[in-house]
Amino acid sequence: MSEPFVFDPRCTLCKSPFGAAACGQEIVFHCRPLASECFSHCAIVLRGEFSETERQIELLPSGREEERVRFSLTVPAPDEPDLIWYHFRLWRDDGSGCDLDRSGYRADGLVDPWQLTVYEDTPVPRWFGEGVSYQIFPDRFCRLLVPDPTGMVGNRWVHQEWNDSPVWQPDPDGEIRNRDFFGGSLAGISSKLPYLADMGVTTLYLCPIFESASNHRYNTADYSRIDPMLGTEADFISLCGRAAELGIRVILDGVFNHTGSQSLYFNEDGFYPTTGAAQSTDSPYADWFSFHPWPTDYDAWWGIRTLPAVREESPGYIDYIIQGEHSIIRRWLRSGASGWRLDVADELPDWFIEKIRSVMDQDFPDAFLLGEVWEDASTKIAYSRRRRYLLGRELHGVMNYPFRTALLEFLQGGEATCFQEAMETLRENYPPAAFYSAMNFLGTHDTPRVLTVLGADRVPESREARAEYRLSPDERTRGTALLRLAALVLFTFPGTPTVFYGDEAGMEGFEDPFNRGTYPWGQEDADLLAWFRILGKLRRQHPPLRRGDLQWIAAAGPLLVFARELDGRRLVTAVNAGADEAPLSLPWAEGTAEELLSGRRFSLEGGTLELVLPPYGGLLLC
Numbered sequence: 284m285s286e287p288f289v290f291d292p293r294c295t296l297c298k299s300p301f302g303a304a305a306c307g308q309e310i311v312f313h314c315r316p317l318a319s320e321c322f323s324h325c326a327i328v329l330r331g332e333f334s335e336t337e338r339q340i341e342l343l344p345s346g347r348e349e350e351r352v353r354f355s356l357t358v359p360a361p362d363e364p365d366l367i368w369y370h371f372r373l374w375r376d377d378g379s380g381c382d383l384d385r386s387g388y389r390a391d392g393l394v395d396p397w398q399l400t401v402y403e404d405t406p407v408p409r410w411f412g413e414g415v416s417y418q419i420f421p422d423r424f425c426r427l428l429v430p431d432p433t434g435m436v437g438n439r440w441v442h443q444e445w446n447d448s449p450v451w452q453p454d455p456d457g458e459i460r461n462r463d464f465f466g467g468s469l470a471g472i473s474s475k476l477p478y479l480a481d482m483g484v485t486t487l488y489l490c491p492i493f494e495s496a497s498n499h500r501y502n503t504a505d506y507s508r509i510d511p512m513l514g515t516e517a518d519f520i521s522l523c524g525r526a527a528e529l530g531i532r533v534i535l536d537g538v539f540n541h542t543g544s545q546s547l548y549f550n551e552d553g554f555y556p557t558t559g560a561a562q563s564t565d566s567p568y569a570d571w572f573s574f575h576p577w578p579t580d581y582d583a584w585w586g587i588r589t590l591p592a593v594r595e596e597s598p599g600y601i602d603y604i605i606q607g608e609h610s611i612i613r614r615w616l617r618s619g620a621s622g623w624r625l626d627v628a629d630e631l632p633d634w635f636i637e638k639i640r641s642v643m644d645q646d647f648p649d650a651f652l653l654g655e656v657w658e659d660a661s662t663k664i665a666y667s668r669r670r671r672y673l674l675g676r677e678l679h680g681v682m683n684y685p686f687r688t689a690l691l692e693f694l695q696g697g698e699a700t701c702f703q704e705a706m707e708t709l710r711e712n713y714p715p716a717a718f719y720s721a722m723n724f725l726g727t728h729d730t731p732r733v734l735t736v737l738g739a740d741r742v743p744e745s746r747e748a749r750a751e752y753r754l755s756p757d758e759r760t761r762g763t764a765l766l767r768l769a770a771l772v773l774f775t776f777p778g779t780p781t782v783f784y785g786d787e788a789g790m791e792g793f794e795d796p797f798n799r800g801t802y803p804w805g806q807e808d809a810d811l812l813a814w815f816r817i818l819g820k821l822r823r824q825h826p827p828l829r830r831g832d833l834q835w836i837a838a839a840g841p842l843l844v845f846a847r848e849l850d851g852r853r854l855v856t857a858v859n860a861g862a863d864e865a866p867l868s869l870p871w872a873e874g875t876a877e878e879l880l881s882g883r884r885f886s887l888e889g890g891t892l893e894l895v896l897p898p899y900g901g902l903l904l905c
Contacts, residue, residue: 289383290314290371292397293711296348302711303400303661304360306675310399312358314342314371314383315351322373322380325354330396332366332669339372360401364674366661368396400661402714403675405644410532411622411651411680412720413829414485415774415819416781420728421489421513422464422498423449423801424784425471430512432464436504436545436554437496439512441466446803449498449796451750460589461497465801469514473522480529482787483819486779487526488624488653490728491536492519495543499728499799501536501626502543502590506604506611516618523619532621534653537611539604540630541584541592542571549591560591570597584630595635605638612642622651628672628681629656629665636677653722654678659685661712673717680720683778685709687724690772691736694765694860699838706776710833719830721778725769725786728799732792733769733783738762742793749793763789764899767814768858771880771901774818775847775856777833787815821879821903827854841865842896854879855904859896867894869904879903 342354374380432439491500550559689705725733789808831847841861871892
């Protein structure tokens, strides 16, 4: 019996190669209707979104597959990157027929087409996707001394106690200004590099480190200067150098859509001695911003007046950030950084991102360009425009929020098939290098702590209650068990596993700023930390976990099983997210199998490995 579908783009019976295609690459299509349906003709309809073209090409009859007839076509992908939407048209000799799309046969003239991503096959640095990343919110990771904020931009104050809770209540004016600091520093990060290396970390992603009035530093005050509370440029160069000795690279956070109102460039409060755009229309930065009228009204990010939006098209801004010989992009890569993460990439024009990539490709071909995108980056629409992030000339990779969403939904009682489908959609839509270079994570500075998400029975309604909420012993036990499973999937799935500082130590907290507490040095969850260290070590030791192809083995209810295979060597991840035992039968070669997390060995005969996964249990088999 042949496969029971007319067309499935994920099956080699119907389409080859799998997923996205490089420009000019030949693509083979096979459409396989039942012979009993008497279709004598078949055509594919291809619509290019960016090329604004549409064409219909007839497939030729190419034989029988038992009860099915097969129509086939080999067609080259376009020479330019594009997003192709396609469906099939089938008809009989008498003229009757229908369309075939993702939903099946239809005769209403409306179609739900399949997607074909056509990308330019440009080089992507392999070190990022193959490694382990660690995200640090610099103010909260490690301090070596209590800093004095006197003379720094913004009305800052510093917590004397490292274990204090971040301030979350509005000030007397009703504003939350994020002016409370804890004093984490670059030197503090440097002092913990051995700790990070021991966990297998190969990339540090640092939230903004440039001078800023707030503790999160996403309202940049001076792109050319390290925030003095964090240290100096020499401290940054030292951090990068010491990290490199341990095989660790550093990626910086670039916030290029907006600056701070208290910045050198806007200077609304006159902190800087030079003239900012808010002070005079003769300022060298005046055309960086849009006023209507000057100076009382101006474009701001999401209307937040402390975050004036920049005009990316300003020649002076382009030169300063990207193209000048001493541009911000070039300066900090020369100082030791190995890449940039672009904050709110949706707010940056495609051409702006392309210019950044061009400079990096030209002068720093081994540097990595990462984008903050919360959805499927291949089909993202921002401000009514389809984006071109992954078509080969912009981002190397993106933050994989769909991975986090799908995995946490599965672990909270969802179906394993839903996780598989979500990931297969990305694997099909993304160029292979982008899929294997995705930044996978369980949480970031913009999401609640993963332990709280997985453990909490409820989300309190009031912000005050969320600030005070701590997991009960039972909630923490369940949350920790699920977090261990989440980390197992994270470290064995394609892409770079990324740990938000402190998740490995068992930190809790709902939304910002409750997710931005200080790292609990000396009070870590020792068992959880040991688990993350084991996973980091295994990823480093086993090449299939870094570069291996993805193979799905089982996805049903709470049971998820997948493999990574490279050069004939296969590692299998098996997860039971349910509260009951789950039997598992795996085809396996004669001999033995080793469970790498525990060191157990299994002897087997007959080519089948019979196992029982305990509740909330996971295995990594080799």
